[in-house]
Amino acid sequence: MRAMILEQPGTPLFAAELPDPEPGPGELLLRVRACGVCRTDVHIRDGELTTATRPIVPGHQIVGIVERGGPETTTPLGTRVGVPWLGWTDGTCTFCQRGRENLCTAARFTGLDIHGGFAELTVADERYCFPLAEGPTDLELAPLLCGGLIGHRALRMAGDAARLGLYGFGAAAHIIAQVALSQGREVYAFTRAADTASQAFALELGCTWAGDAMKPGPEPLDAAIVFAPAGELVPAALHACGRGGIVVCAGIHMTDIPAFPYVDLWEERQIRSVANLTREDAVEFLDIAPRVPVRTHVTTFALEQAEDALDAIRSGSIQGSAVIVL
Numbered sequence: 001m002r003a004m005i006l007e008q009p010g011t012p013l014f015a016a017e018l019p020d021p022e023p024g025p026g027e028l029l030l031r032v033r034a035c036g037v038c039r040t041d042v043h044i045r046d047g048e049l050t051t052a053t054r055p056i057v058p059g060h061q062i063v064g065i066v067e068r069g070g071p072e073t074t075t076p077l078g079t080r081v082g083v084p085w086l087g088w089t090d091g092t093c094t095f096c097q098r099g100r101e102n103l104c105t106a107a108r109f110t111g112l113d114i115h116g117g118f119a120e121l122t123v124a125d126e127r128y129c130f131p132l133a134e135g136p137t138d139l140e141l142a143p144l145l146c147g148g149l150i151g152h153r154a155l156r157m158a159g160d161a162a163r164l165g166l167y168g169f170g171a172a173a174h175i176i177a178q179v180a181l182s183q184g185r186e187v188y189a190f191t192r193a194a195d196t197a198s199q200a201f202a203l204e205l206g207c208t209w210a211g212d213a214m215k216p217g218p219e220p221l222d223a224a225i226v227f228a229p230a231g232e233l234v235p236a237a238l239h240a241c242g243r244g245g246i247v248v249c250a251g252i253h254m255t256d257i258p259a260f261p262y263v264d265l266w267e268e269r270q271i272r273s274v275a276n277l278t279r280e281d282a283v284e285f286l287d288i289a290p291r292v293p294v295r296t297h298v299t300t301f302a303l304e305q306a307e308d309a310l311d312a313i314r315s316g317s318i319q320g321s322a323v324i325v326l
């Protein structure tokens with residue numbers, strides 16, 4: 001099969017011809033139709049997240065068709081399924097036992113520990129594959145599998161915030177903005193001051209306001225979700241929140257957070273992170289998304305252009321999501 005592989009973090013992915021993978025017990029062999037590209041893939045490529053599996057095939061927003069099931073699987077051949085970041089958990093640690101498998105101490109992640117979707121074929125544990133509704137296209141669905149699922153978890157952590165700030169208006173934010181708007185919330189988009197393209201995109205989607213992330217918005221926020229990996233946004237977001245405000249950090253990697261005055265945390269403001277997802281998050285969000293309905297804005301790339309897709313995300317040069325199409 002054709003695949004894009006990362007051999008050495010910090011070096012470009014390159015095209016390789018690999019043996020077709022074989023599904024083991026409980027695993028499905030999938031023919032990949034589309035795979036979303038996420039900022040986490042950039043962090044893996046750039047060596048900001050370390051992987052023990054090398055070379056690794058990245059890609060954790062996989063839309064694929066079941067081509068063959070390994071022993072003990074029951075999903076019919078031809079079923080269209082989605083494979084997210086959470087690829088395996090032990091089911092036995094204290095976190096799994098308490099319904100917090102996103103924090104599983106032995107978790108394995110797609111495209112980091114397990115070969116992912118930047119390939120013609122992939123193998124995934126059936127228990128972490130989600131049947132996808134008919135109707136939406138592969139391209140519409142792929143970005144939901146990370147930006148959507150983890151964004152949904154982050155939105156839940158933002159509580160009942162009526163005024164929600166989104167910091168970094170990329171793949172996840174453009175999806176979650178639509179969900180938040182459908183719930184009747186006001187959404188404020190915070191971007192780099194000069195990024196008028198993202199600001200215009202946010203306003204087009206129905207956001208109330210869009211502007212410079214380093215300054216507070218026109219009204220105090222009830223909650224903010226920080227998607228961009230820049231630590232200086234955390235105190236900026238906190239400062240933009242009113243009493244009781246919650247700042248949710250939704251990225252897996254961020255630069256250091258600078259010091260800030262205690263008065264910005266006072267009055268029961270909170271800072272918290274969101275890590276990974278549970279399978280329950282996936283089931284819940286894949287049910288919500290078509291009812292909103294979430295419309296993803298997608299820029300497509302061929303498999304061999306995976307580096308270009310990563311570049312585009314790193315530089316913020318595309319609006320919405322990047323998807324590799326097989």
Ligand SMILES: [Zn+2]
Nearest residue numbers: 091093096104
């Ligand atoms: Zn566990």
Ligand SMILES: [Zn+2]
Nearest residue numbers: 038040146147
């Ligand atoms: Zn992701």
